[in-house]
């Protein structure tokens with residue numbers, strides 16, 4: 490099991506975005522997490538391709554792009570061109586998920602599928618062997634700073650069993666309400682990557698918080 494950290498820039502200070510990215514560049518973070526929201530799949534609108542293009546010019550970590558949008562297929566190639574290394578789509582809005590995963594992989598990006606809190610791990614049974622990563626939401630998507638949903642720990646364990654059986658190289662990422670306490674229990678349950686937004690960017694020393702999260 491790896492212990493990787495992906496700060497979510499949704500919680501960053503966008504008036505100082507360049508400095509915030511430089512902080513991440515100098516930190517122990519492994520990825521930079523981007524929450525792309527369309528106001529349809531989730532009740533919020535965040536940012537899109539232009540922000541990722543700009544950040545890609547100064548970032549020295551892989552860009553982990555979490556698409557909370559409908560019709561993701563239309564935009565996947567553009568996000569990869571903008572600099573995305575990992576593309577995450579939600580199973581709840583991909584009618585032809587196998588085709589979408591093949592499209593992501595055809596661009597050279599890593600393919601990740603995300604499950605909302607209510608979506609069972611069993612939906613992945615026929616597709617898990619094609620995935621590089623699975624993202625489990627531990628909050629209902631759309632906002633940072635929400636409370637962690639406790640049954641995520643048992644969901645991580647179920648997913649780990651499926652992955653050990655069918656695709657041991659597939660990583661488990663968890664997103665929402667991550668802090669030192671929830672992070673420690675998530676790594677113990679079998680998670681590999683933790684996304685952290687408000688806990689990192691609202692802390693006194695974000696870079697130190699990232700290092701400490703990796704050590705929980």
Ligand code: DX5
Pocket residue numbers: 497499500522524555628629630631632633634635664665666667684685686687688
């Ligand atoms: C929510 C996003 C998360 C969010 C995490 O829909 O997918 O990445 O920004 O923020 P925190 O860590 O504050 O819960």
Ligand code: ZN
Pocket residue numbers: 497522523524555664684
């Ligand atoms: Zn996210």
